[in-house]
Structure formats: structure tokens, C-alpha cells
Amino acid sequence: MREREEVKSLKAIVLAAGDGTRFKPFTDHNPKPLLPLLGLTLIERILLAAKKAGIRDFVVVLGYKGERVRDFLGDGRRYGIRIEYVENRDWHRGNGTSLLAAESAVKDEEHFVVMMADHVFEPDLLRKALALQPRGRDSVLCVDRDLSGIADLQDATKVHTEGGFIVQIDKRLKHFDAVDTGFFIFSHEIFDALRAADTGHALTLTAGVKRLAERRLIRVVDVTGFFWIDVDRPELLGVAESRLLKTLSKSTDGVVSRWLNRPISTRLTRFLVRTPLSPDTVTAISFMIAVASGILFAVGHLVWAGLLAQFASVIDGVDGEIARLKFRETRLGAFVDSLLDRYGDSAIVLGMSTWAYLSTGNAWTLLLGMAVLAGAPMSMLAKEKFRAITGRDYPIEQAEGWLRYIPDSRDARLFIIMLGGLFGAVIPALVLLAVLTHGKTVWRMYRLAGLLDAPAV
Amino acid sequence: MREREEVKSLKAIVLAAGDGTRFKPFTDHNPKPLLPLLGLTLIERILLAAKKAGIRDFVVVLGYKGERVRDFLGDGRRYGIRIEYVENRDWHRGNGTSLLAAESAVKDEEHFVVMMADHVFEPDLLRKALALQPRGRDSVLCVDRDLSGIADLQDATKVHTEGGFIVQIDKRLKHFDAVDTGFFIFSHEIFDALRAADTGHALTLTAGVKRLAERRLIRVVDVTGFFWIDVDRPELLGVAESRLLKTLSKSTDGVVSRWLNRPISTRLTRFLVRTPLSPDTVTAISFMIAVASGILFAVGHLVWAGLLAQFASVIDGVDGEIARLKFRETRLGAFVDSLLDRYGDSAIVLGMSTWAYLSTGNAWTLLLGMAVLAGAPMSMLAKEKFRAITGRDYPIEQAEGWLRYIPDSRDARLFIIMLGGLFGAVIPALVLLAVLTHGKTVWRMYRLAGLLDAPAV
Numbered sequence: 083m084r085e086r087e088e089v090k091s092l093k094a095i096v097l098a099a100g101d102g103t104r105f106k107p108f109t110d111h112n113p114k115p116l117l118p119l120l121g122l123t124l125i126e127r128i129l130l131a132a133k134k135a136g137i138r139d140f141v142v143v144l145g146y147k148g149e150r151v152r153d154f155l156g157d158g159r160r161y162g163i164r165i166e167y168v169e170n171r172d173w174h175r176g177n178g179t180s181l182l183a184a185e186s187a188v189k190d191e192e193h194f195v196v197m198m199a200d201h202v203f204e205p206d207l208l209r210k211a212l213a214l215q216p217r218g219r220d221s222v223l224c225v226d227r228d229l230s231g232i233a234d235l236q237d238a239t240k241v242h243t244e245g246g247f248i249v250q251i252d253k254r255l256k257h258f259d260a261v262d263t264g265f266f267i268f269s270h271e272i273f274d275a276l277r278a279a280d281t282g283h284a285l286t287l288t289a290g291v292k293r294l295a296e297r298r299l300i301r302v303v304d305v306t307g308f309f310w311i312d313v314d315r316p317e318l319l320g321v322a323e324s325r326l327l328k329t330l331s332k333s334t335d336g337v338v339s340r341w342l343n344r345p346i347s348t349r350l351t352r353f354l355v356r357t358p359l360s361p362d363t364v365t366a367i368s369f370m371i372a373v374a375s376g377i378l379f380a381v382g383h384l385v386w387a388g389l390l391a392q393f394a395s396v397i398d399g400v401d402g403e404i405a406r407l408k409f410r411e412t413r414l415g416a417f418v419d420s421l422l423d424r425y426g427d428s429a430i431v432l433g434m435s436t437w438a439y440l441s442t443g444n445a446w447t448l449l450l451g452m453a454v455l456a457g458a459p460m461s462m463l464a465k466e467k468f469r470a471i472t473g474r475d476y477p478i479e480q481a482e483g484w485l486r487y488i489p490d491s492r493d494a495r496l497f498i499i500m501l502g503g504l505f506g507a508v509i510p511a512l513v514l515l516a517v518l519t520h521g522k523t524v525w526r527m528y529r530l531a532g533l534l535d536a537p538a539v
Numbered sequence: 540m541r542e543r544e545e546v547k548s549l550k551a552i553v554l555a556a557g558d559g560t561r562f563k564p565f566t567d568h569n570p571k572p573l574l575p576l577l578g579l580t581l582i583e584r585i586l587l588a589a590k591k592a593g594i595r596d597f598v599v600v601l602g603y604k605g606e607r608v609r610d611f612l613g614d615g616r617r618y619g620i621r622i623e624y625v626e627n628r629d630w631h632r633g634n635g636t637s638l639l640a641a642e643s644a645v646k647d648e649e650h651f652v653v654m655m656a657d658h659v660f661e662p663d664l665l666r667k668a669l670a671l672q673p674r675g676r677d678s679v680l681c682v683d684r685d686l687s688g689i690a691d692l693q694d695a696t697k698v699h700t701e702g703g704f705i706v707q708i709d710k711r712l713k714h715f716d717a718v719d720t721g722f723f724i725f726s727h728e729i730f731d732a733l734r735a736a737d738t739g740h741a742l743t744l745t746a747g748v749k750r751l752a753e754r755r756l757i758r759v760v761d762v763t764g765f766f767w768i769d770v771d772r773p774e775l776l777g778v779a780e781s782r783l784l785k786t787l788s789k790s791t792d793g794v795v796s797r798w799l800n801r802p803i804s805t806r807l808t809r810f811l812v813r814t815p816l817s818p819d820t821v822t823a824i825s826f827m828i829a830v831a832s833g834i835l836f837a838v839g840h841l842v843w844a845g846l847l848a849q850f851a852s853v854i855d856g857v858d859g860e861i862a863r864l865k866f867r868e869t870r871l872g873a874f875v876d877s878l879l880d881r882y883g884d885s886a887i888v889l890g891m892s893t894w895a896y897l898s899t900g901n902a903w904t905l906l907l908g909m910a911v912l913a914g915a916p917m918s919m920l921a922k923e924k925f926r927a928i929t930g931r932d933y934p935i936e937q938a939e940g941w942l943r944y945i946p947d948s949r950d951a952r953l954f955i956i957m958l959g960g961l962f963g964a965v966i967p968a969l970v971l972l973a974v975l976t977h978g979k980t981v982w983r984m985y986r987l988a989g990l991l992d993a994p995a996v
Contacts, residue, residue: 414988416924417987420920421924424920428913435909439905448902448906452889452912455913459916467873468874471870531875
């Protein structure tokens with residue numbers, strides 16, 4: 083049994099031969115797959131997203147200025163993948179000829195993925211398709227049923243589906259219920275279909291797919307809701323950027339993070355991702371900004387201190403955003419980030435407490451700072467312990483009831499600190515933080531009692 | 540398909556008919572299964588340990604003063620199990636007749652567990668036996684090969700094994716390589732074997748097992764190293780107590796916990812487990828002792844404060860010990876315990892800092908307290924984050940190197956605090972705690988960098 087069968091990972095053919103005439107003058111010097119998009123070229127983004135979905139072996143079909151793509155990507159080792167190249171001298175006749183050119187490169191595969199070098203997507207889209215595991219002569223096409231979300235519907239290839247199969251496919255279909263996303267899993271039937279459709283003139287992939295559709299050989303995978311975009315015209319590069327940046331918000335983002343930090347951090351990321359700045363460097367910068375905020379609090383520059391605290395909170399999102407956009411997430415980064423965040427918070431509270439003492443001469447204000455420090459880890463602790471004990475995720479609705487709308491996560495704490503700095507209300511901010519974190523902890527223990535009150539056996 | 544087949548849980552027969560003559564005068568009024576052992580009766584301990592190993596349906600064979608056992612246990616609902624009773628009027632002829640009496644109660648089972656009401660054991664022993672899943676006519680006997688660990692070797696039933704089967708079994712075997720632990724999984728062959736062995740006089744279970752052994756129908760499961768004891772004579776009750784208490788130490792116990800806290804806490808537990816005191820109450824008491832320690836520190840009663848801190852640390856073990864001994868572990872208990880521990884620690888550090896300030900008049904000592912509070916959660920945080928990110932347990936050797944011998948866990952921190960109190964060295968104790976926790980955190984980040992420095996993908 084060959085290795086790739088053992089790991090059930092398919093080979094993927096990437097069609098990268100076209101000349102992208104609409105992208106002139108860029109394409110006078112470079113082929114379209116090398117267009118930059120948020121710090122990576124289009125084709126790097128396609129390869130790395132597919133890698134994240136589990137694919138390791140790629141066949142890249144080259145045509146227009148193909149040697150530039152080959153020189154740029156190399157054998158794929160620096161991306162942790164393997165790339166073979168196939169040249170299609172017929173590329174000007176259409177992408178059907180490009181797929182035909184790759185036939186011998188997948189002769190040992192029963193099925194293989196086909197994707198376009200200019201269709202940007204999120205890994206989960208491909209994961210869903212790969213989960214289907216087609217058999218025998220069946221092929222699979224990923225379709226999107228949310229027609230209002232298609233960036234360029236007029237130019238899109240429409241499909242008409244029936245009972246889970248494609249029955250019609252064409253750019254000019256009148257009646258259609260979904261759109262071809264350009265992500266396929268094919269059996270070798272596609273090669274015969276393409277040869278049968280070849281008249282010696284233009285030969286599109288769609289022409290081959292049409293013949294398979296007539297024979298009910300193409301199943302549908304519905305990937306509605308997953309991010310993908312066909313970067314077909316220069317204007318769509320900007321759309322692709324915006325949508326990619328939108329995918330960076332997390333469902334776990336707190337209120338402040340969602341409405342204040344993310345809008346700012348993604349704008350910063352949009353700029354910084356084009357620089358060689360590494361995510362780890364940004365993590366270190368965020369920590370140092372927090373320390374600077376603490377020092378400014380201690381010496382009484384409250385407004386600047388407050389603004390820096392909030393800025394540290396914003397930058398805290400940027401490292402992860404850059405890492406995700408560039409497919410450079412590391413476990414080390416996530417680990418160090420979570421520990422440095424904690425230290426940054428402590429530095430700020432230390433600075434606030436120092437100023438509270440110096441400005442009032444009352445040492446007991448320092449005990450207030452202690453109460454805040456004692457409360458800061460309790461939220462995280464309660465959640466991690468719940469997970470460790472039950473093996474389930476922390477059930478925020480059940481555990482917190484309506485109090486979940488009163489945030490005590492890091493973004494909210496740093497926002498309160500900023501307000502404290504801006505309005506010169508450092509002691510009220512400390513009191514609020516102490517009440518918030520300890521109050522929510524007691525509330526959580528009370529609510530979770532009902533959830534956990536069963537024998538562990 | 541019946542429910543118990545779906546969950547693959549066997550029925551268990553508990554032989555509880557004997558009169559335990561050696562336990563006179565106790566057994567004048569009560570049968571031996573109702574002997575108390577660390578807060579539970581012998582038979583409760585057997586039933587609950589088996590429940591923890593996954594068994595839910597029990598058949599208890601009664602004989603001598605059987606109605607007392609039945610009145611005491613009821614239908615098992617309050618233990619979360621189901622109990623049927625079988626009466627053996629022939630009990631004085633030996634435990635072979637007791638098993639025969641239970642035949643109709645297991646007529647629908649292909650295999651069933653048999654255990655003795657006076658053989659105390661840890662659940663993992665039975666789990667190992669149940670994992671074997673015997674088939675067809677095969678039966679299974681759990682044997683112990685560590686002959687030096689048997690509490691009463693002379694009185695034990697010896698076995699001679701060959702190639703994974705019992706070939707000889709008798710109390711008076713000259714050549715033997717293991718001991719019968721009294722835990723069986725039988726097929727119905729045992730009933731025919733017992734009938735064949737029945738001469739109308741004494742009929743022991745061993746007589747039936749002998750016949751199966753001759754036909755190579757009894758496989759061996761080696762449970763050497765697991766705790767079990769046959770409480771056959773009154774003196775052995777004390778041995779059983781000591782050994783049960785020894786099973787309470789955890790492999791995760793810190794140095795102070797292992798050598799100081801456990802020896803004290805298990806002695807307390809030995810006493811407290813006989814009272815109706817609940818584990819949750821003990822958790823609350825431990826927390827209140829910590830708060831009291833903090834208050835005493837604040838007002839300058841350093842020696843008492845230090846001793847109370849250490850006492851809180853000891854009591855922190857007792858709640859879990861009582862819960863485990865009485866099979867009353869709850870997820871809620873574990874959750875609340877971990878949160879209250881943290882609050883107790885904070886209260887003590889707050890008290891120490893207050894005294895440091897009051898006794899020196901130097902408010903900056905309070906910043907020292909803050910440094911300790913900021914450092915306290917970092918050890919736990921690093922471990923939980925590592926687990927969350929990698930899905931693996933925190934690798935203490937790789938992550939800490941030789942520094943793992945310098946403890947910063949809760950038991951060690953409270954021990955340092957006690958020393959600080961005893962020697963009036965509160966500020967040095969705070970400095971040591973701050974250096975210890977922050978130093979180890981930085982060290983951990985540095986060491987884990989090597990372990991985690993691989994792409995997440």
C-alpha cells in the first residue's frame with residue numbers, strides 16, 4: 083500500500099497556466115499566480131490552504147511564464163509540501179488542455195483534487211469536500227448556493243443540481259441553483275470526457291464536466307458559507323483582501339474585541355502582513371507596550387498609559403492575524419502569547435497600583451491592586467478546569483446566564499483600564515476590575531454547581 | 540439486544556453467605572459483609588469498587604444473617620446500581636453451594652463476574668480483568684504473582700499456571716507460582732463442574748475451579764501490583780485500612796505533599812472518614828483555615844499563621860481522600876476545590892503583605908506581594924495551556940530539566956510560607972516565592988520553546 087493511501091491524502095492538481103490578460107500590466111512581467119495578496123502570492127495561498135486541509139502532494143500545471151512560477155515555488159520543501167510541474171504548451175486553448183496535460187502525473191491515483199491557482203479559499207471548504215471520499219467513477223464538485231454572496235455572479239459558472247448531482251453546467255445557464263466554486267475531486271473519467279469534447283479549438287474544463295454531468299457522474303458538495311473567491315479581475319483583489327481579513331474574527335472574541343479591537347487590528351494587519359515582521363515579534367511588541375503602559379501609569383501619565391493599554395490589547399490580536407493569514411501559526415507562538423499576555427496585564431495593574439499609592443499616600447490602595455491580580459486568572463482558571471474535569475468546552479450560556487453580557491475577558495479588562503487612564507479614574511477602574519472578576523467567579527461557581535453536581539463515577 | 544450487552548457490562552455475583560466465625564463476637568449480631576472498614580461496610584466497598592470498574596448489575600448471595608445484608612443494602616438504587624438477592628440455605632456447606640444457588644440469576648449471561656464479599660480491591664484490578672473479554676467456555680481467574688505482598692500467604696489459595704492457564708489450584712499446593720485473588724469471570728461451565736464435584740458434604744468454589752483447570756478452561760489474568768486483600772481474620776482489617784490509605788497518594792503529589800502532607804492527612808482521613816463529614820465540607824474548612832492564616836499574618840501572629848497555612852495545605856488533601864475512600868468523588872468537588880485553593884492562597888499572601896507593610900512602614904513591600912500574586916497562577920497556566928494547545932500532558936522532565944526538583948507547586952509554596960511564619964521571615968518568604976514562581980515560568984518558556992517549535996498545521 084502506498085503512503086498516500088495510508089494517510090488517505092489525495093494529490094492535488096493546481097491549474098496555473100492562464101495568462102490573466104485582465105491583470106495587465108502586472109502580467110506583462112509575471113504570471114497571475116504570482117500576484118501578491120496579503121503577504122503571499124496567490125498560488126502560495128492556494129497551496130498552503132490546501133496543505134492545512136491535509137494535502138501534501140501537488141501537481142502544478144504551468145503555461146504562460148511558467149518558468150517564473152517554478153523558480154518562485156521550487157520543489158515545495160520550504161512549504162512542507164511536494165510539488166511536481168507539468169508544462170502545457172496548449173495553455174492558450176483553455177484550462178481543459180491544462181488538466182489533460184496533468185493526466186500522467188496522476189496515473190496512480192484513483193481520485194485527485196483539481197483547483198484553480200486564482201481561487202482563494204479557506205481550508206475548511208476543502209476539508210468538507212475531502213471528507214466525502216468519492217468512489218469508483220464518481221467525481222465531486224464543490225458548489226455554493228448563496229448566489230448573493232458571489233463576488234462576480236455574471237462571470238461565474240452556474241450549475242443546475244438534482245438529487246445531489248450536477249445535471250447542467252454553463253456560464254450562461256438561465257435556470258440554476260448554485261455556482262461552480264472551481265474545487266473538484268475527479269476520477270479518471272474526466273480525461274476521456276475532455277478528449278471527447280476536444281474539437282481542436284478552445285477546450286474549457288467546463289466542457290469536460292458537462293459530459294460527466296450528462297452521465298450523472300458528478301456529485302455535489304455544498305460549501306455554502308465557507309469563504310472562497312475567484313480572483314478573476316483586478317478589482318476582486320481588494321474584495322478578496324477584505325473577505326480574508328473578515329475571516330480573522332473568532333467566535334470567542336469578546337465584545338470589545340469584536341467591535342473595537344478587530345476593526346483596528348485587521349487594518350494594521352492588512353498593512354503589516356506585507357512586511358517581513360514575524361508573528362512572534364508582534365507578540366513581543368504587544369508585551370512591551372503593556373509594560374510601557376504600566377510604567378506610564380506608575381509615573382502618572384495616565385492618558386498615555388490608558389491609550390497604550392488599549393493599544394497593547396489591539397496589537398495582541400495582530401500577531402495571531404498575521405500568523406493565520408500567512409499560515410505561520412505555531413504552537414509555541416500560541417503558548418508564549420498566552421503567558422506574556424498575563425505578564426503584560428500584571429505589569430499594568432502594578433503600575434496603576436503604584437500610582438494609586440503615590441497620588442493618595444494611602445498604602446491600602448495597593449491591597450486593591452492585589453485583589454485585582456488575584457482575580458485576573460480566575461476566569462481562565464474556571465474555564466480550563468471545567469474543560470480538564472469534564473472534557474467538554476466551557477458552556478458559557480449555562481455557566482454565566484445573563485452575566486455573560488458583562489465581560490471580564492482580557493479585551494474588556496484592558497478597555498476598563500483605558501477608560502480609567504483617560505478619565506484619571508485609576509482607583510475606580512481597579513475597584514471595578516476587582517468587583518467584576520471576583521463577582522463573576524463566585525457567580526460561575528454557583529451556576530456550575532448545578533451543571534457539575536453529578537457523581538464522576 | 541439487552542441494555543447490558545450494548546454497554547458490554549457484565550453482571551457480578553457477590554458471595555456474601557458465610558458466617559465469618561473468626562470475626563466473633565462481631566458476627567454474633569451482624570454478618571461479616573457488614574463489617575465497617577474506613578467509613579463503609581465491607582460489602583459496600585466491594586460493590587462501589589466494582590461499580591467504578593463499570594459494573595451495574597449485581598447478584599448478592601445471602602446465607603448467614605442474610606436478611607440484615609438485604610435490609611442494609613436495599614435494591615442498590617442509592618448506590619446507583621441494581622441488586623438482586625439469592626438465598627443459599629446450604630451456606631454452611633461452603634461457597635461452592637453459594638455460587639450454585641445463583642445459577643438461575645445469570646441464566647441469560649454468557650459470562651459473569653464472581654467476587655467475594657470480603658475481598659477488598661481497587662477498581663483498576665477489575666478493569667484489567669474485564670478488558671480481557673473471555674469467549675465461549677473460557678473462564679478467567681485474577682492471580683497475584685507477588686507472593687511476598689500477600690497478607691496471609693499460608694491461608695491463601697495457591698495456583699500453578701502454565702502458558703496462561705491454571706493447571707493446579709489448592710490451599711496446600713507445594714509448587715505454585717501465584718495466588719488466587721478471588722476475582723473470577725466464569726462461563727456456565729462452572730455450574731456443571733461444581734455439581735460434578737458435589738459429594739453432599741463440604742463444597743468449595745475451589746473444588747469446581749479444580750475441575751475446570753484440569754480441562755484447561757481457566758485463563759489467568761495477572762493483577763500483580765494492584766491493591767487487593769482477603770479480609771479473612773480480624774487482624775487483617777487493620778492491614779486493609781493501612782493499604783487502602785496508601786493507595787491515596789497520587790503520582791502528581793509534590794515533594795512536600797508526599798513526605799509531609801500525605802502522612803498527616805491520611806491519618807486525619809482514617810479518623811474523619813468514619814464521621815458523616817462530607818468532602819465538600821472539608822474543602823470549605825481548608826479554605827477557611829487559609830483565610831484565618833491570612834488574617835493572623837496581617838495582625839502579626841506569625842507562628843500561628845504559618846502553622847495554619849501548612850495545616851490548610853494538609854487539609855487540602857483530606858477532602859479528596861475522603862471522597863476517594865467513600866467513592867464520593869464529584870466533578871463539582873474537584874472544580875470548587877481548585878478555585879477555592881487559589882482564593883485561599885491569595886488570602887494568605889494578602890495577609891503576609893499587609894504585615895510586611897505594617898511592620899516596616901514601607902509600602903513597597905506591598906508590590907512584593909503583588910509580584911507573588913502575579914506569579915502564583917503561572918505554573919498552572921503553563922501546564923493547562925500546554926495541554927490545551929498540544930493535547931498532550933505537560934512533560935515535566937523535558938519542560939523543566941533539573942529545575943523540576945525545585946518545587947513551586949501549592950504544597951511547596953505553603954511550606955515556604957510556614958517557614959516564613961515560624962522564623963518571622965515573612966519578607967524573605969515573599970521574595971523567595973516571587974523568585975521561584977517567576978523564575979520557573981521564564982525557564983519553562985525557554986525549555987518548551989524547543990518542544991513546541993514546530994508548525995501547528
